[in-house]
Amino acid sequence: MRKLIIGIGGMTNGGKTTLSKSLPELLHNSLVISQDNFFKDDSMVPADVSGFKQYDTLDALHMDRMMADIGSWQEDPQGFMMSRDPSVKSTASEPSNVCVLIVEGFLIFNHGPLNTLFNKRYFLQIPYEICKERRSSRVYVPPDPPGYFDGYVWPMYLKNRKAMEETVNDIVFLDGTQKSEMLLSTVLADIQEMLMITQR
Ligand SMILES: Nc1ncnc2c1ncn2[C@@H]1O[C@H](COP(=O)(O)OP(=O)(O)O)[C@@H](O)[C@H]1O
Numbered sequence: 613m614r615k616l617i618i619g620i621g622g623m624t625n626g627g628k629t630t631l632s633k634s635l636p637e638l639l640h641n642s643l644v645i646s647q648d649n650f651f652k653d654d655s656m657v658p659a660d661v662s663g664f665k666q667y668d669t670l671d672a673l674h675m676d677r678m679m680a681d682i683g684s685w686q687e688d689p690q691g692f693m694m695s696r697d698p699s700v701k702s703t704a705s706e707p708s709n710v711c712v713l714i715v716e717g718f719l720i721f722n723h724g725p726l727n728t729l730f731n732k733r734y735f736l737q738i739p740y741e742i743c744k745e746r747r748s749s750r751v752y753v754p755p756d757p758p759g760y761f762d763g764y765v766w767p768m769y770l771k772n773r774k775a776m777e778e779t780v781n782d783i784v785f786l787d788g789t790q791k792s793e794m795l796l797s798t799v800l801a802d803i804q805e806m807l808m809i810t811q812r
């Protein structure tokens with residue numbers, strides 16, 4: 613069984629989840645793993661000197677669990693997909709098929725062991741004002757306290773992005789202000805081309 617692992621990283625509210633969840637509807641044998649599902653419990657996330665909870669760091673995430681899930685997919689993609697979604701039909705008997713894992717999250721390229729697994733890396737970026745606007749209408753658990761975006765989220769984005777750019781150089785940057793359909797068709801066409809090459 614051949615495998616492809618696609619990384620959809622990006623800024624908070626860049627549109628990672630929206631793009632990622634559309635792909636499995638159009639790609640056979642594909643599944644999404646979201647980094648957001650691996651946040652530690654609030655009681656395990658410390659606050660900084662300003663009192664802001666430090667959610668925008670790898671330490672706030674159970675990366676060990678996320679890596680374990682990806683490892684399980686690598687060992688048996690069909691079995692893992694069926695354990696996640698029993699309605700998925702096994703096509704293991706079909707010749708030359710490829711399983712695709714889409715890994716999405718805001719810090720996926722900042723985690724060295726995870727970053728090495730990607731066959732392709734995308735990063736959705738949006739301007740500060742749009743990011744702040746989109747974030748203000750989103751409700752996290754716990755919700756953002758007043759001043760969190762400018763006092764913590766944005767400075768952490770700049771810090772994490774700098775670290776990413778210092779260590780990873782083959783990222784395809786996508787303009788997250790483009791229409792969702794446009795982003796989807798761009799990434800889908802790219803993945804389909806990779807699938808054709810992988811199947812040869
Ligand atoms: N291409 C887009 N154009 C306009 N708004 C978008 C687009 N993609 C996502 N959004 C909106 O932005 C917000 C964050 O999207 P989401 O996909 O959850 O981002 P992320 O997973 O990167 O945090 C949502 O309100 C979503 O509807």
Ligand SMILES: O=C(O)c1ccc[n+]([C@@H]2O[C@H](COP(=O)([O-])O)[C@@H](O)[C@H]2O)c1
Nearest residue numbers: 623624625648651667668718752753754
């Ligand atoms: O999901 C959670 O448990 C959670 C709790 C508090 C904050 N978050 C925020 O989730 C953001 C990353 O997710 P996203 O979807 O906005 O890229 C990050 O900026 C965190 O500040 C997420």
